[in-house]
Amino acid sequence: MSSFLPPADRIWWNVPVGKQEIIWAGIALVWCLIMFFMMPYWHVYGKQNLSTEAYQTNAEKYGESVEAFVAEYQTGVEEQSGMPIVTPPAGSDIYMLGRLWQWYPILNLEKGETYRLHLGSMDWNHGFSLQPVNINLQVVPGYEMVINVTPDQAGEFTVVCNEYCGIGHHTMLGKIYVKEN
Amino acid sequence: MARFRVCPDSGFYFDRSAESLMKVNAVAGVVFLLIAGLLALGVILTRWQEVHLLPADLFYQVLTAHGINALIFWVIFFEMAVLYFASSTLLRSRLAAPGWAWAGFALMIIGAVMNNVAVLQGNSSVMMTSYVPMQAAPHFYLGLILFAVGALIGCFVFLGTLVLAKDDKTYDGSIPLVTFGALTACIIAIFTIASGAIILFPTFLWSIGYINHIDAEMYRIIWWALGHSSQQINVAAHVSIWYLITGILFGARPMSEKVSRFAFLLYIFFLQLASAHHILVDPGVSSEWKIFNTSYAMYLAVLASMIHGLTVPGAMEVAQRSKGYTKGLFEWLRKAPWGNPVFSGFFFALIIFGFIGGITGVVMGTEQINLIIHNTIYVPAHFHATVAVGTTLTFMALTYLLIPVLFRRALFLPWMAKLQPYVFSLGMTIMILFLLGAGTLGVSRRHWDMDFTGAALSFEYPGTAYMMMAVGGIGGVLGVLGGAMFLIVTVGSLLFGKKLEPSAGLFQGFCGIPLADSVYNVEQPPRLERAEPIEHDHSGGFEAPGTFVLALALLVCFVVYYAINWDYLSSVWPIG
Numbered sequence: 001m002s003s004f005l006p007p008a009d010r011i012w013w014n015v016p017v018g019k020q021e022i023i024w025a026g027i028a029l030v031w032c033l034i035m036f037f038m039m040p041y042w043h044v045y046g047k048q049n050l051s052t053e054a055y056q057t058n059a060e061k062y063g064e065s066v067e068a069f070v071a072e073y074q075t076g077v078e079e080q081s082g083m084p085i086v087t088p089p090a091g092s093d094i095y096m097l098g099r100l101w102q103w104y105p106i107l108n109l110e111k112g113e114t115y116r117l118h119l120g121s122m123d124w125n126h127g128f129s130l131q132p133v134n135i136n137l138q139v140v141p142g143y144e145m146v147i148n149v150t151p152d153q154a155g156e157f158t159v160v161c162n163e164y165c166g167i168g169h170h171t172m173l174g175k176i177y178v179k180e181n
Numbered sequence: 182m183a184r185f186r187v188c189p190d191s192g193f194y195f196d197r198s199a200e201s202l203m204k205v206n207a208v209a210g211v212v213f214l215l216i217a218g219l220l221a222l223g224v225i226l227t228r229w230q231e232v233h234l235l236p237a238d239l240f241y242q243v244l245t246a247h248g249i250n251a252l253i254f255w256v257i258f259f260e261m262a263v264l265y266f267a268s269s270t271l272l273r274s275r276l277a278a279p280g281w282a283w284a285g286f287a288l289m290i291i292g293a294v295m296n297n298v299a300v301l302q303g304n305s306s307v308m309m310t311s312y313v314p315m316q317a318a319p320h321f322y323l324g325l326i327l328f329a330v331g332a333l334i335g336c337f338v339f340l341g342t343l344v345l346a347k348d349d350k351t352y353d354g355s356i357p358l359v360t361f362g363a364l365t366a367c368i369i370a371i372f373t374i375a376s377g378a379i380i381l382f383p384t385f386l387w388s389i390g391y392i393n394h395i396d397a398e399m400y401r402i403i404w405w406a407l408g409h410s411s412q413q414i415n416v417a418a419h420v421s422i423w424y425l426i427t428g429i430l431f432g433a434r435p436m437s438e439k440v441s442r443f444a445f446l447l448y449i450f451f452l453q454l455a456s457a458h459h460i461l462v463d464p465g466v467s468s469e470w471k472i473f474n475t476s477y478a479m480y481l482a483v484l485a486s487m488i489h490g491l492t493v494p495g496a497m498e499v500a501q502r503s504k505g506y507t508k509g510l511f512e513w514l515r516k517a518p519w520g521n522p523v524f525s526g527f528f529f530a531l532i533i534f535g536f537i538g539g540i541t542g543v544v545m546g547t548e549q550i551n552l553i554i555h556n557t558i559y560v561p562a563h564f565h566a567t568v569a570v571g572t573t574l575t576f577m578a579l580t581y582l583l584i585p586v587l588f589r590r591a592l593f594l595p596w597m598a599k600l601q602p603y604v605f606s607l608g609m610t611i612m613i614l615f616l617l618g619a620g621t622l623g624v625s626r627r628h629w630d631m632d633f634t635g636a637a638l639s640f641e642y643p644g645t646a647y648m649m650m651a652v653g654g655i656g657g658v659l660g661v662l663g664g665a666m667f668l669i670v671t672v673g674s675l676l677f678g679k680k681l682e683p684s685a686g687l688f689q690g691f692c693g694i695p696l697a698d699s700v701y702n703v704e705q706p707p708r709l710e711r712a713e714p715i716e717h718d719h720s721g722g723f724e725a726p727g728t729f730v731l732a733l734a735l736l737v738c739f740v741v742y743y744a745i746n747w748d749y750l751s752s753v754w755p756i757g
Contacts, residue, residue, distance in 0.1 A: 003428035032480035070413030081637035162625035
């Protein structure tokens with residue numbers, strides 16, 4: 001009854017605690033600490049850690065960087081969409097932007113090389129969801145995020161937008177091709 | 182005229198004005214649950230790709246309204262009723278400032294209606310999160326602000342009632358554990374609402390043109406101190422209700438007041454850090470900040486939930502064992518009243534919240550693992566386990582308890598009430614498990630068309646993803662059916678349920694009008710005495726061995742699932 005009555009003991013905080021609760025709280029605490037230390041551990045020994053490199057920017061400035069990148073390294077045009085295909089040198093800075101409703105441009109990368117991928121949005125929040133790898137990043141307007149990415153599989157990969165961005169959200173796709181080197 | 186009536190069945194003393202406020206808040210909550218449930222059907226039947234019911238614009242509109250009505254209006258209205266119950270009724274105190282409480286209620290109604298109107302008008306399909314710079318109509322934000330102010334007033338009425346009860350010496354000793362838990366919920370609510378005001382007020386000014394820019398990342402960080410922390414109000418509230426239900430049904434007492442209260446204290450200190458869970462793959466936030474916040478400072482709030490996970494069923498087990506259900510590890514559980522929806526609702530909520538909602542929440546809230554989960558349909562699957570089952574089913578179970586006590590009506594169609602927690606839990610569990618699976622395959626949340634019709638480029642999800650969305654859809658429809666059964670029973674009880682003497686008239690239940698004057702015949706209830714003392718004998722073995730085994734089962738699932746996800750993460754492209 002006493003869960004909704006005042007405690008039987010006026011000084012309830014001095015009542016000894018049962019063995020069972022102490023043991024469980026101890027086990028739970030150890031597990032919590034293990035989970036906590038897993039995150040710094042992975043920063044040291046794991047290979048999937050999001051960089052925290054980011055810059056404040058704006059649509060105009062970021063758009064210029066992307067256009068310069070496309071102008072320099074464009075190698076073709078995707079037929080279905082007319083989207084430029086860009087083949088940057090291995091290990092270079094590469095750019096992609098999200099806008100209503102496309103991921104621009106299409107990137108042509110080499111397997112096993114590490115690229116500095118710049119991501120930014122021209123308008124609203126977008127979600128960079130690389131499929132079928134399943135890496136998901138938030139792309140926020142006003143910010144340019146730089147991550148080091150190393151494609152370790154060859155093939156055709158799709159960027160799905162997974163942050164709601166209006167009525168055409170479901171048509172917002174991008175492509176990254178990775179070829180064997 | 183006397184203030185109080187005593188319920189002949191439960192022995193609870195109801196303050197006249199608190200009683201009316203509980204009724205109107207609970208009824209308002211259920212009305213918004215009805216709206217949210219109908220909208221849920223539209224969402225499910227669209228995401229089930231083979232059905233694909235709604236066109237895109239309507240889908241996003243429905244999804245926006247579903248989220249806000251379910252996650253904000255339904256739960257917070259009901260929580261106001263819980264706060265008044267946990268203060269005025271449990272402490273046998275008059276309610277502080279009932280006029281203010283009514284004003285708060287009115288503001289909440291105005292706000293909720295205004296927000297729904299904005300969404301209904303069609304140019305505010307911005308999702309519950311309304312991330313800037315996507316803009317909704319000004320009254321979308323204003324509605325939320327008014328609602329929040331109303332809820333804040335309710336919180337202060339609750340605090341005032343605690344002060345009043347102490348001054349009037351309506352109880353002896355410390356406040357009961359359930360009230361302590363409600364106080365936890367109230368403190369978290371105040372933090373949450375303050376965060377909401379800090380970000381929504383400037384956003385409102387921006388929407389009418391007084392401010393020209395709101396930083397999109399700042400918005401996300403502060404908004405989530407409202408968005409996620411508001412769900413922690415639910416956690417504190419439904420855990421308190423679990424203690425209440427085990428107390429009422431089994432006469433259970435906390436295994437240790439100290440342990441349970443300490444766990445609530447950990448919630449107050451650490452739960453609010455949850456804002457970080459949504460910012461783990463955002464630009465410009467440091468890893469240290471993410472690690473500290475996402476883990477609630479070394480998972481101290483998870484520790485609290487794991488403690489409640491043992492002490493809530495543990496209290497029930499101890500009570501059952503003392504009644505002679507001592508055979509084996511689980512006789513106490515087998516012989517529980519499984520046909521009573523108050524029990525089955527509470528117990529399914531506990532299990533699904535802990536085993537599915539809790540574990541998936543911690544896993545996806547791990548800094549690096551979030552990379553493979555962020556914004557996939559895994560996320561809604563997680564919070565349907567925590568809020569749509571954990572909180573909502575707990576509130577449903579409490580409603581079954583309150584209909585006779587508060588509304589003085591017998592349950593309408595008791596067989597349906599008996600089945601309801603089973604149908605609802607089964608449907609929701611199917612939906613949740615399959616959406617978790619689809620999310621792991623990369624299916625995105627808040628997305629109208631997984632076929633990407635009309636896109637310049639093309640992409641196909643694997644066939645398994647379609648299968649999972651379809652089975653999830655079937656589960657979801659079953660869940661909505663379970664929700665409909667709840668509404669039939671509750672609304673039916675108020676309309677057609679057998680009147681219990683003393684009783685309320687037809688519309689009194691809905692409108693919060695008090696019972697006949699003659700029923701209120703207690704000027705001041707006798708002081709609430711402390712619980713009967715018991716021997717604290719901790720010399721023997723475990724008091725609740727069955728619960729301990731259940732807790733270890735939870736831990737094993739937790740560890741295994743956590744390891745699987747790290748393994749999955751290690752297989753994706755290296756990024757750094």
